[in-house]
Amino acid sequence: MDILRQPSGAKTEPDEILLHTAARAVDRCRELAAITDVAGETTRTFLSPAMRVAMVRVQSLMEAAGCSVTIDAAGNLRGLYAGMSDDAPRLLIGSHLDTVPNAGAFDGVLGVMIGLALVEMLQGQKLRCAVELVAFSEEEGVRFRVPFVGSRALVGRVDDELLATVDADGVSVGEAIRGFGLDPGRMVEARFNRAARGYLEFHIEQGPVLESEDLSLGLVDTIAGQTRGEIVFMGTANHAGTTPMRLRRDAVAAMAEWIVEVEREARGKDGLVATVGRVVAVPGVGNVIAGEARASLDVRHANDTIRRSAVDALISKAEEIADGRGLGMAWSSSMEQRAVAMDASLTHMVENAASAAEVAVLRMMSGAGHDAMVVAERLPTAMIFLRSPGGISHHPDELVYEGDVAKALAVGMEFLKMFDQAKDTHA
Numbered sequence: 001m002d003i004l005r006q007p008s009g010a011k012t013e014p015d016e017i018l019l020h021t022a023a024r025a026v027d028r029c030r031e032l033a034a035i036t037d038v039a040g041e042t043t044r045t046f047l048s049p050a051m052r053v054a055m056v057r058v059q060s061l062m063e064a065a066g067c068s069v070t071i072d073a074a075g076n077l078r079g080l081y082a083g084m085s086d087d088a089p090r091l092l093i094g095s096h097l098d099t100v101p102n103a104g105a106f107d108g109v110l111g112v113m114i115g116l117a118l119v120e121m122l123q124g125q126k127l128r129c130a131v132e133l134v135a136f137s138e139e140e141g142v143r144f145r146v147p148f149v150g151s152r153a154l155v156g157r158v159d160d161e162l163l164a165t166v167d168a169d170g171v172s173v174g175e176a177i178r179g180f181g182l183d184p185g186r187m188v189e190a191r192f193n194r195a196a197r198g199y200l201e202f203h204i205e206q207g208p209v210l211e212s213e214d215l216s217l218g219l220v221d222t223i224a225g226q227t228r229g230e231i232v233f234m235g236t237a238n239h240a241g242t243t244p245m246r247l248r249r250d251a252v253a254a255m256a257e258w259i260v261e262v263e264r265e266a267r268g269k270d271g272l273v274a275t276v277g278r279v280v281a282v283p284g285v286g287n288v289i290a291g292e293a294r295a296s297l298d299v300r301h302a303n304d305t306i307r308r309s310a311v312d313a314l315i316s317k318a319e320e321i322a323d324g325r326g327l328g329m330a331w332s333s334s335m336e337q338r339a340v341a342m343d344a345s346l347t348h349m350v351e352n353a354a355s356a357a358e359v360a361v362l363r364m365m366s367g368a369g370h371d372a373m374v375v376a377e378r379l380p381t382a383m384i385f386l387r388s389p390g391g392i393s394h395h396p397d398e399l400v401y402e403g404d405v406a407k408a409l410a411v412g413m414e415f416l417k418m419f420d421q422a423k424d425t426h427a
């Protein structure tokens, strides 16, 4: 598959060196995409055999760029490009190396390759600050159904409960770490160094917003909060032929009415997204009125108050619908993640870097969770999105434009200079 050249609309054309470096970063993503646990697709999960091969490859690239590389107890690859002094303040740049099943080539990996390219562009020249490249071992939550294992280790949030979580084969996180030749007892050493002053993540947008605005880059100011849960309507299962319409307690009909309300609620509020992605009818037989209907609910917004009030409104609506039909209703929440703001001053620095590089950036929300969301709890964090052609991600057709990568590199380079000169960095 060919990488498309960026379409028109760019303010300035990145120079040839940037384009060449961008093309190399894209090629490396494609090369890494061929390192997989499942032949014929790209699937690389936490501490899998393919992950080991990918780590060896990325480690050699980091070392060639002048980094000293370690692997922490969570399997994160950490490449330190030293500053002028041993205790130089550090900027962390990273993203994840694991993938969803049958993934594209750029989700996560591109952010690691852009960080690496920035260090390579220094050509051995030392900055006052150090740059630590972080290739997280686990973000997608595929193997253990718990996401962010890598970034949680970086912020000191890997606890015994997480270590005891088991995969489909009954192997715990702790056992997987030991099996990989690492020591879960040394997890505390995975915490970011006290010299760390900030974290920057480049990531594909995985959505259609930048493309719709004809822009290459986005600057994330907030990662949306999420509520996930399940609604159950309880009616009475009965014969589809012999039960008159007025005597039915049809759980699926109630659920259908409610799903339309979910869509109406989200369409009525700016920035709100609400999804019913899974529906189950019980007993689920064509000639039986469903006695029970279950529906998942996923609600996201940058503002936690708006999100919570939307969820409350949808639960009330479900109650109303159930009451009106003589049905029972129950709601259970499985996830409450508050919205996470990126650091205002680092984000502002990215904005200034973009102006210096003469690249337009769009301030935007991220509807998806990222390592940046976890790291932001403990370290000033900024996040840059690259346009996703067609808005496609978590799919083999995932793409990125080389021209957009070149612009990301230009902004990243300006950011590095500004971060290196900033007084706060050296406080």
Ligand SMILES: [Zn+2]
Pocket: 096, 107, 108, 139, 203
């Ligand atoms: Zn990702």
